[in-house]
Amino acid sequence: MSRSSSVYNELRVEKQLCDAVIRVDNTEFHVHKVILCNCSTFFRALFNSRSSPDNQLFEIPNVSAEVMKLIIEFAYTSFVPVTQDNVHELFVTADRFKVTGIIEVCSDFLEEQLTPLNCIDVWRMTDNCYHPEMKNKAFQFLLNHFEEVASTSEDFLLLSAQKLGEIIESDQLIVKTEKIVFEAILRWVNYSTEERREHISLLLSKVRLALMPPEYIMKSVDNNEVIRSSAECRTLFRRAMENMLDMRTKNLSNSVVCYPLAHPRLPAAVLLAIGGKSDKTPTNGIESYDVCANCWVKITSTELTPRAYHGTVFLDGSVYCVGGTDNVQQFSTVQRLDLGTHTWQEVAPMHSRRCYVCVTVLDGYIYAMGGYDGHSRRSTAERYKPRNNQWTLIASMNANRSGAGCTTLHGKIYICGGFNGHEFLSTAECYTPETNQWTMITPMGSRRSSVGVVAYAGYVFAVGGFDGTTRLRTAEAYNPDTDTWSEMPSMVKCRSNFGVAVMDDRLFVVGGYNSFSTSVGVECYNIGAEHWSYVPDMKTSRYALSCCVVYGLTNTAEYAAPRPSLQVSEVEEDKVV
Known part of the structure; x- marks a missing residue:
């Protein structure tokens, strides 16, 4: 004062x-x-x-x-x-x-x-006063935490049919499956069945019923008296089944589907594939994978310097591209993409030039380790603090490594494999920030350079790579509690120099090189099913790229597949009669 x-x-x-x-x-x-x-x-x-x-x-x-x-x-x-x-x-x-x-x-x-228990109360409160920013924040929180809100909040059960409809029709509603939305509506109706049953057909018309399993739809009609007794609901479910059949027989991609009952919502996160080499030439191309539409989208990026063998991370709403090469020189430069404005700017450079670099994020810092400076493979490491735009050297690794893979798990950094200038490595080590010390851990079962390394389900996964003779499709997982590696199911295709990331509870591998050609291919691994499966190909083949997952954006639609606006004729054709 x-x-x-x-x-x-x-x-x-x-x-x-x-x-x-x-x-x-x-x-x-x-x-x-x-x-x-x-x-x-x-x-x-x-x-x-x-x-x-x-x-x-x-x-x-x-x-x-x-x-x-x-x-x-x-x-x-x-x-x-x-x-x-x-x-x-x-x-x-x-x-x-x-x-x-x-x-x-x-x-x-x-x-x-804001919590799942109070966000509806805050959202409704803003109806009585003009504060659109607060209203939007409360509504966005509700959309992002819908599953927990719908299952735990008493306020959810007290929503009007109009308010509930406003929530469930939003493309920005974050749910793993449409069954969550469907079951939330049933919970709301069952709270006061006789009073609310008249609203069920209107609410269900806002659910992407055609994206639900057909057997689940048939079971729901049979087992729910409110749905079974509604001619409008039965018509809705029939239309949903017809939409499913159309999509299968016409081989329609979700990204172009205009059926209201099959209209994909926006994803909670998108996977970006940035840079790399296509036809042996470094590129600045960016593609985004939309898991809900199950397709890749090209993102315009003319300001990014074409680069390959670089590192990419997401931190505090921005993407950072670190190091790499343009085939002429090795970079120490770092570029930052503001995802809100789609603009790039150059931030402080690293102390060393680094291509084939390992990059990860821990506790708000960006770490860059090893790499090749044009003369030698490096063991040095440094970290970047965005707040003061400064890189600081940390302890060097125990081995020189270029083309290694790294990740963070339980407050430590793990780096695996690589090439030291003489041999391809199976060794691995971890870094503890509190002591600024690197410690060797049990080596991998295979030598792996140009390897994909990522933390997934409490393990450190090392996938694919090059052992000095062949490109690999094998994978192994490290348990930090026992300091042991174990074999995991192999990828469908062998690959090195690819992008790797975890999104939607799955491990994705993107592009790469298979000893003969550059790949557009993408696969994902589900640890629960212990199975690799294909994902739609990228639009451009490339290797030496880098991937990261971005989330929490207010403009996710700008990085996702276009959601076509439904024409009146299309809605009329598919409406409940």
């Missing part, structure tokens, strides 16, 4: 030079009109246009004395104590009185305190 503010507040407390009295619930507050006018357009209008200059007493209805006291104290001190108990009343009252400072403090507090 400034000196002048302190003086004004002392005068208020001592009731000196006050020229107005605010009366609330028989409680009177002596104030200075000019101070309240300074923080609120409501009071400026009240004191000027709504009263005569000599009027000193102002009675304000429908507000508690406790909250009025907080608002007046904020006008003098610019401070307000916000708690769970007072935030709702304080927010609504501050909105009524147009006290912008308190609205901002309450909004920040509410955003930090």
